[in-house]
Amino acid sequence: MLENLLIGFSSSLSLTNLLYCLFGVTVGTAVGVLPGLGPVSSIALLLPFTYKIEVLPAIIMLAGIYYGVQYGGTMTSILVNIPGEASTVVTCIDGYQMARKGRAGAALGIAAFGSFIAGTFGIVVLMLLAPPLAKAALMMGPPEYTALMITGLTLVIYLSSKSMIKSLMMGVLGLLLGTVGMDPVSGQLRFTLGSGALMDGVDLALVAMGLFGLAEALALIGGESSSREMVKSQRLKEILPSREDWKISSLPIARGSVAGFLMGVLPGGGAVMASFISYAMERRFSKSRERFGQGAIEGVAGPESANNAAAVGAFVPLLTLGIPANVVMALLIGAFMIHGVNPGPLLLKDNPALFWGIITSMYIGNFLLLILNVPLIGLFVRILKVPYPILGPIITIFCFIGAYSINHNASGILIVIVFGVVGYLMRYFEYDPAPLVLAIVLGPLMENSLRQSLMLFRGDVSQVIHRPIALVLLGIAGFLLVSPLLSRWLRVGFSKPLIEK
Amino acid sequence: MARRDLISGTFFLLLGGYFVLGALQFPIWDRYGPGAGFFPLVLGMVFMVLCGILLVRVGGGFVRKRQSRSQSQDAPSFVKKGRFALCLGFFLGFYLFFESAGFLITVFVYLLGILLLLGKRSLGVSLLIASVTTVLVYLAFVYALGVQLPLGILRDFFYAFMVR
Numbered sequence: 015m016l017e018n019l020l021i022g023f024s025s026s027l028s029l030t031n032l033l034y035c036l037f038g039v040t041v042g043t044a045v046g047v048l049p050g051l052g053p054v055s056s057i058a059l060l061l062p063f064t065y066k067i068e069v070l071p072a073i074i075m076l077a078g079i080y081y082g083v084q085y086g087g088t089m090t091s092i093l094v095n096i097p098g099e100a101s102t103v104v105t106c107i108d109g110y111q112m113a114r115k116g117r118a119g120a121a122l123g124i125a126a127f128g129s130f131i132a133g134t135f136g137i138v139v140l141m142l143l144a145p146p147l148a149k150a151a152l153m154m155g156p157p158e159y160t161a162l163m164i165t166g167l168t169l170v171i172y173l174s175s176k177s178m179i180k181s182l183m184m185g186v187l188g189l190l191l192g193t194v195g196m197d198p199v200s201g202q203l204r205f206t207l208g209s210g211a212l213m214d215g216v217d218l219a220l221v222a223m224g225l226f227g228l229a230e231a232l233a234l235i236g237g238e239s240s241s242r243e244m245v246k247s248q249r250l251k252e253i254l255p256s257r258e259d260w261k262i263s264s265l266p267i268a269r270g271s272v273a274g275f276l277m278g279v280l281p282g283g284g285a286v287m288a289s290f291i292s293y294a295m296e297r298r299f300s301k302s303r304e305r306f307g308q309g310a311i312e313g314v315a316g317p318e319s320a321n322n323a324a325a326v327g328a329f330v331p332l333l334t335l336g337i338p339a340n341v342v343m344a345l346l347i348g349a350f351m352i353h354g355v356n357p358g359p360l361l362l363k364d365n366p367a368l369f370w371g372i373i374t375s376m377y378i379g380n381f382l383l384l385i386l387n388v389p390l391i392g393l394f395v396r397i398l399k400v401p402y403p404i405l406g407p408i409i410t411i412f413c414f415i416g417a418y419s420i421n422h423n424a425s426g427i428l429i430v431i432v433f434g435v436v437g438y439l440m441r442y443f444e445y446d447p448a449p450l451v452l453a454i455v456l457g458p459l460m461e462n463s464l465r466q467s468l469m470l471f472r473g474d475v476s477q478v479i480h481r482p483i484a485l486v487l488l489g490i491a492g493f494l495l496v497s498p499l500l501s502r503w504l505r506v507g508f509s510k511p512l513i514e515k
Numbered sequence: 516m517a518r519r520d521l522i523s524g525t526f527f528l529l530l531g532g533y534f535v536l537g538a539l540q541f542p543i544w545d546r547y548g549p550g551a552g553f554f555p556l557v558l559g560m561v562f563m564v565l566c567g568i569l570l571v572r573v574g575g576g577f578v579r580k581r582q583s584r585s586q587s588q589d590a591p592s593f594v595k596k597g598r599f600a601l602c603l604g605f606f607l608g609f610y611l612f613f614e615s616a617g618f619l620i621t622v623f624v625y626l627l628g629i630l631l632l633l634g635k636r637s638l639g640v641s642l643l644i645a646s647v648t649t650v651l652v653y654l655a656f657v658y659a660l661g662v663q664l665p666l667g668i669l670r671d672f673f674y675a676f677m678v679r
Contacts, residue, residue, distance in 0.1 A: 074645050132577050175593070179565060179568055179569055179572070180569070181567055182567065183527060183562065183565045183569065185557055186561050186562045186565060187530075187562060189554075189558050190534050190558045190559065190562060193534075193554055193558070197541070197551040199551065200541075200550065200551045202540075202541055202551045203550060204538075204541065204555065205534070205537055205555070211548070228606070232599065232602055232603070232606075233603075235629065235633050235634075256670060261631045290522065303673070312676040342535045351654070357571070403630070403633065403634030403635065403636070404630065404634060404636070404644060406634075407607045407626055407629045407633075407634070408624070408626075408628060408648055410606070410609075411622055411648070411652060412624070412652075414609055414610075414613070415652070415656060415662070415664070416611065417665070419656075422663060424610055424613050427582075427610045427613060428610050430605065431603075431606045431610060434606070435603065443519050443520075443521070443522070445523070461554040464554065465548060465549045465553070465554070468549050469547065469548035469549075471546065472548075473544075
């Protein structure tokens with residue numbers, strides 16, 4: 015192992031590779047900050063440039079963009095309630111509340127350190143357990159994926175701070191919105207209202223920008239004035255997480271790292287679901303659940319660690335089996351193939367310098383991100399010193415440009431406005447947007463795997479009893495759904511005789 | 516609270532009905548398995564059942580009793596309806612004029628209007644912020660990030676400038 019690491023570091027620590035790594039993580043951070051510009055578009059744009067460079071620096075740069083985006087997306091989520099990336103949507107919930115209470119520095123700090131720790135953890139596990147994990151992931155078929163997604167969504171609904179029935183409604187509505195657009199099997203257009211902009215479905219970035227960012231802007235510019243505390247000038251030491259913050263956040267970071275990595279390994283799972291599940295887990299484990307949604311630091315530490323660990327976990331099936339876990343990984347396969355390299359089981363054997371060079375470059379990339387981000391926290395926090403009547407309209411401009419740049423079409427702006435109003439009304443009517451957002455991500459994946467499962471079972475749902483993993487997952491989901499009824503029934507059942515007495 | 520649930524529950528029930536009716540326009544099951552209408556039909560029906568449960572709870576007075584205690588403190592008040600409508604008007608104006616008038620004019624007018632009318636800033640400050648922000652954001656997106664933004668009615672002016 016040590017020998018392999020030395021091979022890797024000797025490749026990745028060359029000046030050229032270091033510069034490409036720095037360039038990648040810097041671009042990734044910048045792309046993550048801007049809503050609407052995701053890793054897919056930036057990697058796709060830079061892919062042609064990798065023709066001219068060697069394979070290792072090319073992959074180092076593109077991988078740097080991917081995990082740099084996870085860092086960058088956090089900043090806007092915490093500071094202005096606009097998720098730069100889908101995987102940082104859940105960070106808005108408590109991160110922004112921390113910022114409103116003057117604790118943006120602590121939120122950004124714990125997110126940066128948590129991401130670094132989780133990223134590093136992911137890389138170590140990637141080194142040690144990549145091949146067996148990849149084989150285990152292959153044991154999951156369509157029924158297991160369907161069950162996993164149902165369980166993940168149910169967990170988020172179960173742990174929602176709002177009414178269970180309303181959260182369930184939002185989960186199902188999100189899945190329904192996920193069916194908007196072209197049916198992947200038959201090619202028929204569903205629920206597009208005749209709009210070309212909806213042919214590709216409801217874009218998650220637009221929904222998230224609307225529900226979180228524009229709804230907040232509507233509430234603050236159009237409604238009552240911001241109750242956010244003014245941020246006083248502070249030294250870097252004063253705005254970073256305190257010892258108490260670290261004490262509270264250490265376990266969430268550990269749990270987020272493990273859960274995130276495992277979710278990243280699974281195709282289709284990825285950073286978004288990992289961050290939501292981590293948030294749900296932290297609420298479950300917390301002794302004071304009522305703090306969640308009000309600025310609980312665990313609500314930032316867990317999901318931020320999870321999305322970074324998932325970003326690293328996604329490299330397991332890519333490097334060991336040559337299977338992309340998500341679209342970004344598919345683009346990376348393209349970058350490998352441009353140079354005539356086939357990622358897969360033979361990569362480690364045929365090209366150890368490349369394999370270990372990529373892995374060790376991630377250590378360096380994570381370290382560079384920490385150096386890049388932590389000193390800038392004080393600067394970012396100063397954004398909050400700008401009065402909201404000035405900052406708010408500028409934020410909306412970024413939202414609108416982000417929405418426009420997705421398809422270079424103004425209909426994206428209209429979709430953001432619609433979801434902004436929906437988000438504003440959801441607050442008024444007390445609906446939780448988190449299950450809706452997660453369900454929009456999972457909708458197309460779930461429909462696809464459900465249809466495959468039903469074809470596999472020839473329409474006989476009872477065949478699921480022959481799939482133990484799926485059965486256990488569905489059992490967990492079912493238990494989560496009936497447990498509030500069960501606990502109420504038990505409470506009433508036990509208290510009735512006492513009342514009668 | 517019960518009134519809010521009644522309004523939202525009814526709206527969502529109708530929305531669920533739209534999805535169910537829409538799903539029925541597509542094949543539900545064909546010889547290969549579930550068709551394009553299967554998933555939205557099942558979900559639409561589940562959604563309508565959930566809406567029904569919410570409405571039954573409202574009718575049964577469950578919600579009033581339980582939620583009167585836990586009514587959220589941060590639910591936005593609709594007191595300043597005029598400000599909300601004006602803000603929404605600015606958003607829609609931005610959407611309507613963004614491509615035809617172009618980025619520079621739309622963003623400048625949008626920022627100036629919103630700062631003057633909703634931000635209660637003086638004309639001088641609003642003009643300064645609107646013009647500086649418009650130029651900086653344009654330069655950052657177009658030249659640093661390579662994002663194409665519409666020039667609208669200024670296109671000819673820009674092309675003439677570039678040719679010269």
